[in-house]
Amino acid sequence: MQNQSPIIEFDELIKISENPNLRIFDVRTGPVAKEEYLKKHLKNSVFVDLNSDLAEIDNPKNGGRHPLPKFENFIKTLGRLGIDKDSHVVIYDDKNGANAAARFWWMLRAVGHTNVQVLNGGLQFAENQNYPLSSGEYSYSETEYISEYKDWQLPQIWMNDVKKATQDSDAVIVDVRESQRYEGIAEPIDLVAGHIPNAQNYPFIDNLDEIGLFKSPEKLRNLYSELFENYDKNKITFHCGSGVTACHSLLALDYAGFDIPNLYVGSWSEWSRNELESFLGF
Incomplete structure (x- = not known):
């Protein structure tokens, strides 16, 4: 598989x-x-x-x-x-x-x-x-899922790691939210608008074509090739608002043939709540 x-x-x-x-x-x-x-x-x-x-x-x-x-x-x-x-x-x-x-x-x-x-x-x-x-409810018969692992196997990093990444020229933080949220123009969900310091914006919507289907692996590879050429995959972190939409871009990367980089699950919803004072200049 x-x-x-x-x-x-x-x-x-x-x-x-x-x-x-x-x-x-x-x-x-x-x-x-x-x-x-x-x-x-x-x-x-x-x-x-x-x-x-x-x-x-x-x-x-x-x-x-x-x-x-x-x-x-x-x-x-x-x-x-x-x-x-x-x-x-x-x-x-x-x-x-x-x-x-x-x-x-x-x-x-x-x-x-x-x-x-x-x-x-x-x-x-x-x-x-x-x-x-x-219509109505549907269900499958319950089973027992047996995993050979005891913890998550795809790469993740946490808020302290992200803090270090903001000051590491060899690391890159990718924000997949729409540009208006990234730029701080609008914030419909979280407490404050803006983005993590030094984060780059690769909106997830760019993974899709004009009718809402994923772009071809070749086009996705072109979209992200510069990112992966300039940074080690272990130093690339994707995030969004709450660690959900970021997975869309990780899916697109996998579809394009790249290794899946780090996910910061806490994303802007965690970061902004913890960095609110420094973000506002208090």
């Missing part, structure tokens, strides 16, 4: 839709996400909740708005969702994989599950292509 693309196309999903090992998950977000799922979702897809299944929310000052759950708790969640080591997991959301679909993909990869893909174009594209839809 090492050579499997992290992106699955609509027609590929149609071909494997009757595979008994296939597990499809709907991870759209928002205040009425579950209600919208119950009204309409891709056939045989199970709803996954970002806040309760893919995060353990506490104080945003300690880990940001969507800190990762404890590793062992996430392993239990996988079993409850019906995923085992043989499952072919396909994930979609209603934001072109830009939200929780990519986060769930990253988390599965980080527990060592390689047979996982994000549906290109997400819910809207599949619906426009007349993929079979269902």
